[in-house]
Amino acid sequence: MIRSMTAYAGGERTTPWGTLSCELRSVNHRFLELGLRLPEELRAIEPALREKVTGRLNRGKLDAVLRLRAPEVATSLAVNEVLVDRLGELAQRLQARFPQMRVGFTDLLQYPGVLQGQAVEPAALQAEALALMDEVLDQFLAAREREGAQLAAAIAERVDGVERIAAEVRTLIPAIREGQRAKLAARLADLPHPVDPGRAEQELVMWLQKLDVDEELDRLGSHVSEIRRVLRQREPVGRRLDFLLQEFNREANTLGSKSVDSRTSSAAVELKVLIDQIREQVQNIE
Structure with missing residues (x-):
């Protein structure tokens, strides 16, 4: 089956740690040149992702991008008690200097690190990423063949x-x-x-x-x-x-x-x- 070197494919899957997306886009090239962009959580599987791509493609300049987008509504939230205590101690020390200062409950929750979502499980997230790459590669090769x-x-x-x-x-x-x-x-x-x-x-x-x-x-x-x-x-x-x-x-x-x-x-x-x-x-x- 004749394959073109130009094609595009993309896909997403929802995980407990956010939405994982993958995009593949290629143009003509004498050889196979792969550019791979990954979030920090997936750096460890870069060799495995490259192996998947090079095992199924022979030529073309390919850009592969994987992203992890945090969930808009967290399914599980926890309060960083240690950080809240430190913020409370700081507020008490500064109360004499700033008697008019008032901190509301919602203001406190917006402070970085106070609310914590579900911790990422590296092995599970990496498995999701590898499976998503397989799916998108299938779509990508089908587009090349069409x-x-x-x-x-x-x-x-x-x-x-x-x-x-x-x-x-x-x-x-x-x-x-x-x-x-x-x-x-x-x-x-x-x-x-x-x-x-x-x-x-x-x-x-x-x-x-x-x-x-x-x-x-x-x-x-x-x-x-x-x-x-x-x-x-x-x-x-x-x-x-x-x-x-x-x-x-x-x-x-x-x-x-x-x-x-x-x-x-x-x-x-x-x-x-x-x-x-x-x-x-x-x-x-x-």
Whole structure:
């Protein structure tokens, strides 16, 4: 299954310590480059998270972000008795200096550290994070495959165009050869001195051999078959497709350089346009 290198996926899960969220976002890159941002509570499992990602992805610049958002309403609250006692002692010492000072109950609760939520259990939170990463990775790979299917369809359409142009050029070759033969015969007839027919035929054969593009057309056909085979594979094929396109481009360039007819010159240009369009799509493939 062809996979794109660009994709996005995200997910959340509620834990006793808050809402845990995960986002994965990737763009094109020659290799796999992973940027991972974690809250302090999850630093210990960074190697395990990296291993999960690198075990399932091969290419792309990937940004992975995990966040832990505190619950809006705490399910369990406790009062820090030690801190409250210290605040009370401080208030008594300052009462003579600030006789008008009054501290309400709600003001006291808002002081940092007075109210304490449920303590984080590191092992349980880390297990939740690893499970969430698995879920988001599944969604992420599914998104890559959906976009990859669209890329494969676009490439296949242009490969069909390459095959069609190559077939058209092949049908033109006999007429082009005959035209070159007639053109050379006309030029020989205009010469002031007669030319040995055997020598003229030999020169013509050598000239037509230089213009022969049968090999290039055969190789194009072979490349078309190969790229279709590669598009059906399940493993990452981006680099292989990129190499194939170099071969496509080489044959198109040779076809253009050997052309002596406007029709084959035009066909070579059309081939290069299609090949460039395929290359644009391949740059997105893992």
